[in-house]
Each structure stands twice: as structure tokens, then as C-alpha cells.
Amino acid sequence: MKKLFQHVKDKFGVTFQDENVLIEAFTHSSYANDHRDQQIKNLERLEFLGDAVLELTVSDYLYHKYPDHPEGQLTRMRASIVRAESLAKLAKEFDLHTYVRLGKGEEQMNGRTRPSLLCDVFEAFIGAVFVDQGMDVVIDILKAILFPKIDSGAFSHGMDHKTALQELLQRNGVVTIEYSVVDKRGPDHEKEFVVEVRVEGDSFGEGVGRSKKAAEQAAAKVAMKMLEEARES
Amino acid sequence: MKKLFQHVKDKFGVTFQDENVLIEAFTHSSYANDHRDQQIKNLERLEFLGDAVLELTVSDYLYHKYPDHPEGQLTRMRASIVRAESLAKLAKEFDLHTYVRLGKGEEQMNGRTRPSLLCDVFEAFIGAVFVDQGMDVVIDILKAILFPKIDSGAFSHGMDHKTALQELLQRNGVVTIEYSVVDKRGPDHEKEFVVEVRVEGDSFGEGVGRSKKAAEQAAAKVAMKMLEEARES
Structure with a gap:
């Protein structure tokens, strides 16, 4: 011992x-x-x-x-x-x-x-x-x-991507994070949503998904990755 | 305020x-x-x-x-x-x-x-x-x-009776609490168990139930009640 x-x-x-x-x-x-x-x-x-x-x-x-x-x-x-x-x-x-x-x-x-x-x-x-x-x-x-x-x-x-992005960005105070559908594409039975995430008005990325919610999560994931890469470089 | x-x-x-x-x-x-x-x-x-x-x-x-x-x-x-x-x-x-x-x-x-x-x-x-x-x-x-x-x-x-009895009795150290079936009665389809609870060998009460487990809980409840009444008097 x-x-x-x-x-x-x-x-x-x-x-x-x-x-x-x-x-x-x-x-x-x-x-x-x-x-x-x-x-x-x-x-x-x-x-x-x-x-x-x-x-x-x-x-x-x-x-x-x-x-x-x-x-x-x-x-x-x-x-x-x-x-x-x-x-x-x-x-x-x-x-x-x-x-x-x-x-x-x-x-x-x-x-x-x-x-x-x-x-x-x-x-x-x-x-x-x-x-x-x-x-x-x-x-x-x-x-x-x-x-x-x-x-x-x-x-x-451990969090979903939207929550994780919020945690990361709001660490030093409240910032505005907005998600908006910028495109809907594909036939009705295979519709895809394209969502853009903007932080304080600037685009941080886009995500694609079969629902608005899924596309938002995808967009948040893209933004997280971008931020992580920016931090590492 | x-x-x-x-x-x-x-x-x-x-x-x-x-x-x-x-x-x-x-x-x-x-x-x-x-x-x-x-x-x-x-x-x-x-x-x-x-x-x-x-x-x-x-x-x-x-x-x-x-x-x-x-x-x-x-x-x-x-x-x-x-x-x-x-x-x-x-x-x-x-x-x-x-x-x-x-x-x-x-x-x-x-x-x-x-x-x-x-x-x-x-x-x-x-x-x-x-x-x-x-x-x-x-x-x-x-x-x-x-x-x-x-x-x-x-x-x-907040606890089941057996646990509560154990908490109460073992507050000042470990004591032996034993449950034993002292009688089985009634016809097969309405069988009842009688369980006696003994603390350090002394009988603290009996309980009746449709299963051994239920009878043990009933016996513990009787013992708890007995102890609470003893404390209040």
C-alpha cells in the first residue's frame, strides 16, 4: 500500500x-x-x-x-x-x-x-x-x-448539440443564437430541411435533416466543430 | 420583507x-x-x-x-x-x-x-x-x-416496516433480528402465514399475511408499534 x-x-x-x-x-x-x-x-x-x-x-x-x-x-x-x-x-x-x-x-x-x-x-x-x-x-x-x-x-x-453550443457560447454572457430554415428540398416523402445557425447575426454553419429539429441539431454540430477547430489552431 | x-x-x-x-x-x-x-x-x-x-x-x-x-x-x-x-x-x-x-x-x-x-x-x-x-x-x-x-x-x-425496525433497533449497534414462520393456516387457496419477530431472542410480536414476506412486514409493524408505545409511556 x-x-x-x-x-x-x-x-x-x-x-x-x-x-x-x-x-x-x-x-x-x-x-x-x-x-x-x-x-x-x-x-x-x-x-x-x-x-x-x-x-x-x-x-x-x-x-x-x-x-x-x-x-x-x-x-x-x-x-x-x-x-x-x-x-x-x-x-x-x-x-x-x-x-x-x-x-x-x-x-x-x-x-x-x-x-x-x-x-x-x-x-x-x-x-x-x-x-x-x-x-x-x-x-x-x-x-x-x-x-x-x-x-x-x-x-x-453529454448534451445535445444545441445545448452544447449554447453552453459554449454563453459561457461569458448571453449571446443571441438563432436557427432558421433556409431551404426545404426533396419530394414530399423524402423532404429535407436545411437550417442555418446564426450567432449574433453571423452564420456559424448549416445542417441538414429530415425534420426541422434534426436539421437544427446538425447545424449546431457543425458550429461546434468549427469552434473547436478554431480553438485548436 | x-x-x-x-x-x-x-x-x-x-x-x-x-x-x-x-x-x-x-x-x-x-x-x-x-x-x-x-x-x-x-x-x-x-x-x-x-x-x-x-x-x-x-x-x-x-x-x-x-x-x-x-x-x-x-x-x-x-x-x-x-x-x-x-x-x-x-x-x-x-x-x-x-x-x-x-x-x-x-x-x-x-x-x-x-x-x-x-x-x-x-x-x-x-x-x-x-x-x-x-x-x-x-x-x-x-x-x-x-x-x-x-x-x-x-x-x-418512509421505509418498509422491516427496514424501519432494523434502523430503530440497530441505532446503537448491531442486534440480531430474526423472523420465523410459527404457523401456517387456512386451506391451500387461502393460506395464511404467521411470522414471529424475535430481537436478541425475545419475541417482539407476531404478524399474519398471505405470504411469508407480507407476514414478516406485519410482524415488524407490530414490533415498531410496541416500541413506539413503550417510548411514549
């Missing part, structure tokens, strides 16, 4: 006061089951806590970062950030799964890289930091590893 | 630094809609935050209060505490709804005492305290108005 403490210290700058809490966060239920006679605690209680810690820290961040976003938009953003897939990615990026104590069967079934396990471990780790170090240290960690990703739009893919 | 500040001061001992935050928490969307020209903020953003604050504070309380409860039990307890019905009751107990700014239509429809509105206002109020006063003051308030209710089993009614 020496390695785990060192890893957490190196990656997150945190030295645990009670190393047992950290070990608990990295003990899968399958390992505890394999060693039932030793009454080993698994990560589930810390995961329960960590889930709520993440929910609040992310909510608080979004609340202050986007003072003009209505509640619905905040809720959608939060959902895309704290969902299992996003948290699993973080766990993998910081190599948390390598240090998990796993049962034999689970290991053989490639459980170590299962998204649900990765997500559980990330939540349990956050729970452990909260219990051992307190809220401020949790926030410091998230400021380093999660909040910048939110700012850069890394979680937008 | 003078009255609202005084009410919050009297009931919770809190003096808001930014009175606008408190007003926002007590402004229903229907009121903001009625005064659309004034761009009034409604309670929804604070409710979004307050919901997450409650989730964490209750999780943290349960986590430390019941160090031997597995995650599943903590999750069930938390759900019964933070659900809309429970929070609506709290809002009403502390007379929060009286101070809500409500739209005309909503007022006429008796919206002021609707459980969903009561719950929203309670969450928004907690969100406002968190924003204006910080987590420690939120916890102080919950220590006064919510946590004692958890300790006394006020939220057990």
Missing part, C-alpha cells in the same frame, strides 16, 4: 492523516468478500459520501461560475459532469484503478477497467479526501483536475 | 449579510413571471444548490452517526429524509411558506401550501444560507431542526 500513498501524494499533493481511510476507498467489495474472515471494509460507504461531495462541489462551482444560467441549464451541466462515464475517465486519467484491491474473480473478468468500477473508485477517493482532509482540500483537488475541464467544455458531449 | 428577515432571525438565529439572497429564496417563479418587466430572480437556482447542500449534509451526518451501516442502508435512510414530503413538512413546521412571494394565479390555486412548493422553498432557503453564511451555519441549523428528528426515527415511515 506504500505505493498508493505515494501515488496520491504525487498526483494530488495530499498526505492522508488516517491511511486506513485511503485504503478503504481503494478496496472493492469483491476483495472484501474474498477475505470475509478479516472483516475488511470496502469502498461503498465512502462512495456514498463522495457522490454527495461531488454533487455539491460541482453545483457550487456552476452556481457561481454561471450567475445568469437558469436552473435547468445548471442541472443539465451538472448531470453531464458527475455522470459515471465522466468520472470513470478521470479515475483512469489519474491512474486510480491500478491501486484498487480487487477480488480474484473480478480481476479475471477485467473488472479493473470497467467504467462502473472506475467511477465508484473516483467517488470513494473524493469521499476519503473529504473525511480525512475536509472540504477545502477536495475543492483544491477539483480546481486542479476537474474545474478546468468544465471551463474548456470537456463535458459538452 | 422586513418580516421575513425577522422571522429567519427568530426561528434560526441567522442574520443575512445580503438580504437579496434571502428574498430570492422566497420568490416563486410564478411571482417573477407576474413581474416579468422587473427581471426578478426566482428561487430555482438556490433550490438547485440547496438540494445538493442537503444531500451532502445529511449524507455526512448519517456516515458518521452510523459507522456500521452498510451503504445500502445509508442510501435508504438518506432518501427517506431528503424526499419532498419530508422537506415540505419542515418548511411548514417553520412557517416558511407564509413568506413566499407568489404569483396571483398560484395563490388562487392554493399553491402556497402545495407540498412541492414547500419543499422547493425549504431547499432554496438552505441554498441561501449556504451562499450567504457558509456550510457551518447550514449545519448549525440542521443540528437544531433536522438531525434530532433523524435520531428519533421521524423518517422511518
